[in-house]
Amino acid sequence: MRFDVFADLEYTAQTAGTLILNIHALRTPTQNVISEAFTIEPYLKAEELVGLHGENRLVRFEIPEPGPIKISYKATVDNACKLVDLANVEETPVHQLPVEVLQYLNPSRYCQSDKLFRLANNMFGYIQNPFEKVNYLVDWIFYNVQYLSGSTNSQTSAYDTVTQQQGVCRDFAHLGIALCRALTIPARYFTGYAYKLYPADFHACFEAYLGGEWILFDATRLAPLNSMIKIATGRDAADSAIANIFGDIYFDRMAVNCKLADEGFSPFYYQPKATQGISYI
Amino acid sequence: MRFDVFADLEYTAQTAGTLILNIHALRTPTQNVISEAFTIEPYLKAEELVGLHGENRLVRFEIPEPGPIKISYKATVDNACKLVDLANVEETPVHQLPVEVLQYLNPSRYCQSDKLFRLANNMFGYIQNPFEKVNYLVDWIFYNVQYLSGSTNSQTSAYDTVTQQQGVCRDFAHLGIALCRALTIPARYFTGYAYKLYPADFHACFEAYLGGEWILFDATRLAPLNSMIKIATGRDAADSAIANIFGDIYFDRMAVNCKLADEGFSPFYYQPKATQGISYI
Amino acid sequence: MRFDVFADLEYTAQTAGTLILNIHALRTPTQNVISEAFTIEPYLKAEELVGLHGENRLVRFEIPEPGPIKISYKATVDNACKLVDLANVEETPVHQLPVEVLQYLNPSRYCQSDKLFRLANNMFGYIQNPFEKVNYLVDWIFYNVQYLSGSTNSQTSAYDTVTQQQGVCRDFAHLGIALCRALTIPARYFTGYAYKLYPADFHACFEAYLGGEWILFDATRLAPLNSMIKIATGRDAADSAIANIFGDIYFDRMAVNCKLADEGFSPFYYQPKATQGISYI
Amino acid sequence: MRFDVFADLEYTAQTAGTLILNIHALRTPTQNVISEAFTIEPYLKAEELVGLHGENRLVRFEIPEPGPIKISYKATVDNACKLVDLANVEETPVHQLPVEVLQYLNPSRYCQSDKLFRLANNMFGYIQNPFEKVNYLVDWIFYNVQYLSGSTNSQTSAYDTVTQQQGVCRDFAHLGIALCRALTIPARYFTGYAYKLYPADFHACFEAYLGGEWILFDATRLAPLNSMIKIATGRDAADSAIANIFGDIYFDRMAVNCKLADEGFSPFYYQPKATQGISYI
CATH class of the missing domain: 3.10.620.30 (C8orf32 fold)
Known part of the structure; x- marks a missing residue:
């Protein structure tokens, strides 16, 4: 079946620090990520780390200075x-x-x-x-x-x-x-x-x-x-935590959703x- | 029924200290201590403390110097x-x-x-x-x-x-x-x-x-x-511990028994x- | 010194139950309760229980039916x-x-x-x-x-x-x-x-x-x-809990205060x- | 430096079961296992499992019936x-x-x-x-x-x-x-x-x-x-436990040693x- 998923996460950094997120849909033989988009506001360069056995897809980025951070992830995924x-x-x-x-x-x-x-x-x-x-x-x-x-x-x-x-x-x-x-x-x-x-x-x-x-x-x-x-x-x-936080960075709120992009789900x-x-x- | 009980406890004191024992048969309206004997070897002066609500009978004694200590308690008790x-x-x-x-x-x-x-x-x-x-x-x-x-x-x-x-x-x-x-x-x-x-x-x-x-x-x-x-x-x-120990006093061994001093126990x-x-x- | 104290507590009972409160100023040789008032709204008959060693003054009352409950306690106390x-x-x-x-x-x-x-x-x-x-x-x-x-x-x-x-x-x-x-x-x-x-x-x-x-x-x-x-x-x-609750009775809010009713507190x-x-x- | 190590472990199986031992010297770029011998008495076929990241060398064997089991491991190892x-x-x-x-x-x-x-x-x-x-x-x-x-x-x-x-x-x-x-x-x-x-x-x-x-x-x-x-x-x-035991298999005793097979250890x-x-x- 095909699904559209998204996750919006908001944090406030009180200090510089590092965030490691674990919110990307995994790529497996039976789970196909058709398209996806990941953004950080304000823009920060993020690095994708694939778990040693393909058991997760981490995204790691340094937060250089205090301030609010908004992360958005969207994907369309076929899975079986x-x-x-x-x-x-x-x-x-x-x-x-x-x-x-x-x-x-x-x-x-x-x-x-x-x-x-x-x-x-x-x-x-x-x-x-x-x-x-x-x-x-x-x-x-x-x-x-x-x-x-x-x-x-x-x-x-x-x-x-x-x-x-x-x-x-x-x-x-x-x-x-x-x-x-x-x-x-x-x-x-x-x-x-x-x-x-x-x-x-x-x-x-x-x-x-x-x-x-x-x-x-x-x-x-x-x-x-x-x-x-x-x-x-x-x-x-x-x-497998959704987020690992290093530094004084506080979680504010999030929105998550998963919608059917197909018909006939039983x-x-x-x-x-x-x-x-x-x-x- | 009437029972004969005894308890022998042996300790070794590495230092001076205090021992509080809780091994005496309680005196209650339905439990009558007919006779009892309590000895410490070597001889030490012990103080009996009755719990505030008659819920126990503590014996407290100071151990003035290192060495072995042997405590014996014997009693004949009628209870109902x-x-x-x-x-x-x-x-x-x-x-x-x-x-x-x-x-x-x-x-x-x-x-x-x-x-x-x-x-x-x-x-x-x-x-x-x-x-x-x-x-x-x-x-x-x-x-x-x-x-x-x-x-x-x-x-x-x-x-x-x-x-x-x-x-x-x-x-x-x-x-x-x-x-x-x-x-x-x-x-x-x-x-x-x-x-x-x-x-x-x-x-x-x-x-x-x-x-x-x-x-x-x-x-x-x-x-x-x-x-x-x-x-x-x-x-x-x-x-309600059997013993409270203050100081470096180690428990070595004990023997406890309870015998029927009557007939017809069902x-x-x-x-x-x-x-x-x-x-x- | 003399102090005026008060405590207002609000609960909601979802079921019948019992509340035991421990909010009364203690009476001791050096703490004199000059005056005090305790009310429950709606009116419920409360029983005062003095702790076995004078270590607290409990108030216990049955809550016969669901609904909101408001408790007020006020006292003027001299203590030393x-x-x-x-x-x-x-x-x-x-x-x-x-x-x-x-x-x-x-x-x-x-x-x-x-x-x-x-x-x-x-x-x-x-x-x-x-x-x-x-x-x-x-x-x-x-x-x-x-x-x-x-x-x-x-x-x-x-x-x-x-x-x-x-x-x-x-x-x-x-x-x-x-x-x-x-x-x-x-x-x-x-x-x-x-x-x-x-x-x-x-x-x-x-x-x-x-x-x-x-x-x-x-x-x-x-x-x-x-x-x-x-x-x-x-x-x-x-x-020594402020409240012991028996039944589905939920704490909503409280206000507590202690004011000086005297001069010269150092x-x-x-x-x-x-x-x-x-x-x- | 070169060392001779050995470990003897004795177990008693009350039932059939499986033992996974982690007692083999690891092979790494700086640790060279010159020679080694592993025996089980009575003879049981054992399988060596190398940890996914080379972080251990497990030995796994099925114990088909109750009885005593004696394991011996010996190795000569150069490490730096x-x-x-x-x-x-x-x-x-x-x-x-x-x-x-x-x-x-x-x-x-x-x-x-x-x-x-x-x-x-x-x-x-x-x-x-x-x-x-x-x-x-x-x-x-x-x-x-x-x-x-x-x-x-x-x-x-x-x-x-x-x-x-x-x-x-x-x-x-x-x-x-x-x-x-x-x-x-x-x-x-x-x-x-x-x-x-x-x-x-x-x-x-x-x-x-x-x-x-x-x-x-x-x-x-x-x-x-x-x-x-x-x-x-x-x-x-x-x-990284030395042994993982599955079944009613009890540890009896062991002997472990590590000797210098070289000179000049500082x-x-x-x-x-x-x-x-x-x-x-």
């Missing part, structure tokens, strides 16, 4: 995701996981899976089919964690969320990832633009490695699983007892 | 507990709680009930009868938290245990208390000698305030509920769907 | 504090502390002194005079912790603040208490009305037990030490190398 | 490190950092630099020369954190250590890394064999990116800086007011 039949999927034994997947079993800043081992296994360990297992834990998050804007901050991690049971999409994703890893299922953070997300914002969800594919899960249930334009994947938000929402998952790439 | 019918108990509204009970709704060092509000209400909030509610959460602890000696330390709190799901009797008690308070049920820490506890040790469990009585719960299920000789109650182990273990609880005044 | 000479004060050994003071050595919900033992002793252990010791740690808090409204919440504790170094008066007080206790100096939380506090609000600071007196310290340096009308003392904010601010402290009984 | 003059080094601005270095500014599982920003800047922010800055923080760790075997575990992180001030080499390294990142200095974890380390063990220290080089720091001061055989670098111990220990650092690669 595929349905994967997971009715009979089996757990991939650790000794068969590809080396580049192994790191997604490790605990990370916001996903302390090492601390959730007993909890995850007590709650979900008895489920045989790993797709069903991840769906159950995603359901548990949806039913128990309250979506509450402003209830968490950039330091909140899965270890907090599993107990305090409130948060935003980022927290839902971190908890999903941490539970998967505690169950020896590789999982990674996914950020993107999402069609039909309300209110419009950047979205975060996660991918679990099942049957040799990265399958997308969204414990917030706020957007169709097949409406995502991928920005980045990473271990967690420490890798939303794929999570269904109880589903046997198929969605995979990008 | 009563069965309380709780089949139709109702929650006591906060505006009817006695003022001395109110503090047991507050979070404390090891029982951060303020952080468990959503979790406790999501898990147990739907249960009407508060006795049933506490029994359910005690069962949940029993089935999910693994009893594992050495897995926790004196800094471990309910906030850790609810996630990491391992610990000893103290951790089981702290988690029970924290969950009760998060459900607006006053709860306090209880330490004592316990008959038939294996391996023999000091025991910790907790009391919840239900129907105007302090009802005893033990999520470890390691001892009969009617075999306890109360040492102290308090908000948590910060109030153990009262927790039963699923019980309608009666045990209360020590 | 004394200057205590601490130039040659010595540490009180633990074996000489009064039994009612001992509890203020224990860790509590927001003051995890047990986790700060090495840090406190590394930083301040070398200082001999305990008054100087507390002044040094209070200075360290003042110079290192940034006063930043909204940076913390009701779950923030001394363990967070010592590292994250931001907070409000409550956090400054908790950190001061925790460091004192880690240094084996009893310390307790103090809330009150404070003259010349800007912006006007309830204030929190702490008392340390030195030379047999409770000496007041305020690491925020936001108000004169001799301008406080005591509301409560306790182990920390878990004991503010006593903390001075480097001070040899005298302020004590309210 | 260089002295780097850092007397006049300047901070590398973020907009000039190579893309592969940027990730080492991010917080990670055991190095929550985002929570230490104020603390690090309050303590060390005033120091101009970044090499001096890192030396100061390493000194602070050395003087304040007590090396205490068994005081921490695999969940302990820099956020704990900065306050609790006890730990082992891994904790010292994590704290150094977290403080560097909080000061906008890229830093990464380093594990290796270390000559003259007593007691012999695997060692952990860290590298900071200064003047375009990765400079080695060791806050434990337990081994000469020029005696290390690099095993791996990574964000923290989550990336140990380079950290010196106060040093102007030169050590860099491998």
Whole structure:
């Protein structure tokens, strides 16, 4: 499907500094960036940095002096995701996981899976089919964690969320990832633009490695699983933050949107007892 | 029933210091200390301090110089507990709680009930009868938290245990208390000698305030509920530690025991769907 | 000195519930409540509960139905504090502390002194005079912790603040208490009305037990030490919160003030190398 | 210099499982593995996985059935490190950092630099020369954190250590890394064999990116800086653990050693007011 996305971000720099943004649509075999435009006002020279494994497209620029900064990004993107039949999927034994997947079993800043081992296994360990297992834990998050804007901050991690049971999409994703890893299922953070997300914002969800594919899960249930334009994947938000700020530079406001530029979009929402998952790439 | 209890504790002082012990059987209307003996080797003068509300009997003594210290406590105690019918108990509204009970709704060092509000209400909030509610959460602890000696330390709190799901009797008690308070049920820490506890040790469990009585719960299920000789109650182990040590004084070893000095003891273990609880005044 | 204090608090009840407020000026031998008035709009019957040791005056009332609630408290209070000479004060050994003071050595919900033992002793252990010791740690808090409204919440504790170094008066007080206790100096939380506090609000600071007196310290340096009308003392904010809310009752706004009703007030601010402290009984 | 290293590790598998070991000496332009031997008893087929950026050499093998497992690794390694003059080094601005270095500014599982920003800047922010800055923080760790075997575990992180001030080499390294990142200095974890380390063990220290080089720091001061055989670098111990265990496989014991196979080794220990650092690669 084809989507038009845009993001406007405004900052005020109190001092000189550097901004690293992670808002460009990723280029992948199944996600084609037809056209895009990125501007900074006032004009600043920006450098594009492609992540070492093609997992993100960073834009870095120096802010030489104090003042307001306005960033605009627009793109038209064709993407495709595929349905994967997971009715009979089996757990991939650790000794068969590809080396580049192994790191997604490790605990990370916001996903302390090492601390959730007993909890995850007590709650979900008895489920045989790993797709069903991840769906159950995603359901548990949806039913128990309250979506509450402003209830968490950039330091909140899965270890907090599993107990305090409130948060935003980022927290839902971190908890999903941490539970998967505690169950020896590789999982990674996914950020993107999402069609039909309300209110419009950047979205975060996660991918679990099942049957040799990265399958997308969204414990917030706020957007169709097949409406995502991928920005980045990473271990967690420490890798994949929308912005990394160096210097006294304050975020003022932003506007984000994702519109359908095509016809015939048929939303794929999570269904109880589903046997198929969605995979990008 | 009549019980003989003893505790031998050995320490090594590297420096002068002070030791405050909390190992004496409490004197209450229903717990009668028939005889007791307390000795320190080498001889040191000890002072008995009775807690402000009769909730403990501390013994404090100065250790004037380095060296080994051996403490022995022996007592013969008659105690009585009563069965309380709780089949139709109702929650006591906060505006009817006695003022001395109110503090047991507050979070404390090891029982951060303020952080468990959503979790406790999501898990147990739907249960009407508060006795049933506490029994359910005690069962949940029993089935999910693994009893594992050495897995926790004196800094471990309910906030850790609810996630990491391992610990000893103290951790089981702290988690029970924290969950009760998060459900607006006053709860306090209880330490004592316990008959038939294996391996023999000091025991910790907790009391919840239900129907105007302090009802005893033990999520470890390691001892009969009617075999306890109360040492102290308090908000948590910060109030009711067996020993508070000031100075470089190291714990070496201890032996604790509790024997029946009577006949005809009939153990009262927790039963699923019980309608009666045990209360020590 | 004589002060006029008032506090207006507004809440909205979404459901029935109970409110326990802790905003009344305490009655002590040196603090005389000349007159006071407490009203609830719409009218609700309130019950006054005096803390077990006279450490606070709670007001508890049931809110029978949803709706807005407005509480007003006004009082005229005479209080007196004394200057205590601490130039040659010595540490009180633990074996000489009064039994009612001992509890203020224990860790509590927001003051995890047990986790700060090495840090406190590394930083301040070398200082001999305990008054100087507390002044040094209070200075360290003042110079290192940034006063930043909204940076913390009701779950923030001394363990967070010592590292994250931001907070409000409550956090400054908790950190001061925790460091004192880690240094084996009893310390307790103090809330009150404070003259010349800007912006006007309830204030929190702490008392340390030195030379047999409770000496007041305020690491925020936001108000004169001799301008406080005591509301409560306790182990920390878990004991001494301005409000404990049971039910879906939301805080809307408040106004607090403290005016001089006398002449000749001479503010006593903390001075480097001070040899005298302020004590309210 | 040439060194002979060996590591013997013994495990007991209670179930089938998988082990991923990270004990092989790394091959780099300046570290030449002359010969090596790796054996598993009983024989198991092992697969070598080279980290995506050459940052480690993992060995993975499936354990098909319960029983004891003994692993032996021996190698003879030539390595070289260089002295780097850092007397006049300047901070590398973020907009000039190579893309592969940027990730080492991010917080990670055991190095929550985002929570230490104020603390690090309050303590060390005033120091101009970044090499001096890192030396100061390493000194602070050395003087304040007590090396205490068994005081921490695999969940302990820099956020704990900065306050609790006890730990082992891994904790010292994590704290150094977290403080560097909080000061906008890229830093990464380093594990290796270390000559003259007593007691012999695997060692952990860290590298900071200064003047375009990765400079080695060791806050434990337990081994000469020029005696290390690099095993791996990574964000923290989550990336670079000696062993990742999947299944009920328990560690029993190990023996590690590093001997000089050459003559003329001249140990380079950290010196106060040093102007030169050590860099491998």
